[in-house]
Amino acid sequence: MTPSAPPAAVATPAAPSVTDDERDDLDRRFAAGDPDALRLAYDAHGSMIYTFCVRKVGSDRAPDVTQEVFVAAWRAQERFDPAKGGLAPWLMGIAKFRCVDALRRDGRHAPERSVGDEWSLADGSAPAGPEPASDPDTDRLADRMLLAEALETLDERARRCLELAYYHQLTHTEISAATGMPLGTVKSDIRRSLARLRYHLEDDLDPQTSDEGSAR
């Protein structure tokens, strides 16, 4: 068990503070083709998609690619099935495809950029040259951003429980002992946190949901 803290998802808050019900309501409205839903989806997920695009194709092209993502998403809106996953990962899937295509149109395959100190976060401007890639894998970047998004939606206590369970691999009982929280609270916090992660992440990253997994 490593005592060091996991990399914290810090910096600017990732997700707007919406309840699960509001989020699910948006997803249903989007799936139903509600004309307001695209605007709401853009408000909820536009900055994540835009940021992803900036990191993949650079700030010059990110607005165009982001536009392509939302237009394509709306045109494919009837394919979106909330029962199969959340709108955020669905949009991210389209964004990955569009970014790869944009890079191909350029005839280049730019490395992933990092959001460093030299970036102006307010206007999304980027340095002229691409940043060295620490992890060039598009899927990985998308998954990391989705995980960060999911974690940002958790309150501090729930996030801590999740970190202890899934990052530090503590059992529910150990978490209860370590934090002084009642076991039932630990379990409900983790259950709630896992639901958030499930919304944001792919099947193969779907964390185990049963209490058995965290009990010896």
Added chain:
Amino acid sequence: MSDERPDGDLRSLWDGLGPDDAVRLTPPPGLWDAIAAEVSITPAEQEHPTAPAVAPERAPAPVIDLDARRRRTRRLTAVAAAVVGVGAIGAGQLTAGSGANEVAAAVITSDGLPLAVDGDASAVVLDDDGRYMLELSVPAMPDADGGVWEVWVIDTAVADMHSLGTLDDDGRLALPAGVDPTDFPIVDISFEPADGDPTHSGQSILRGQLDF
């Protein structure tokens, strides 16, 4: 205990999480307006609030979840590594009906795709008296271990696509009836694991756009 956990992917993902991943940039102010204009959701069109501009109805198509592609990355590592030739496919075989005309052609490449194969590849569309065929000429493909190489045509918005079936030695596949190739100019070949999921895996190996 951790060895028994099936959560290695999540933990490894979490481990790789950096401060950058939670940073969110603000899109430029005009971006929403541009999106709204393109899909015709504008205040002026509120009299048709239930009819935003969506893609025109097309013939029944296999349902493709564009995001379904992410769930299979692990298996693909092995597939991409196991490059075993299965023979060149379809080169120069033009045995469609005598009326078949070439109406479009594309160079297809692995540039920027998750999987790669060396060598030149191309696709042509043949119009055989109103029936469209896609004829592929591809180099020796890696062994599609645990799956198949599937051929797709995709629209430029990447909002709709059709599977033409599995790449075989013939290299020639019919477009579904009613599918106009000009609407689906992107030719894509992907690895599809034999998992019963009919959606595009996202694991493309060759792609290119047809020139009409």
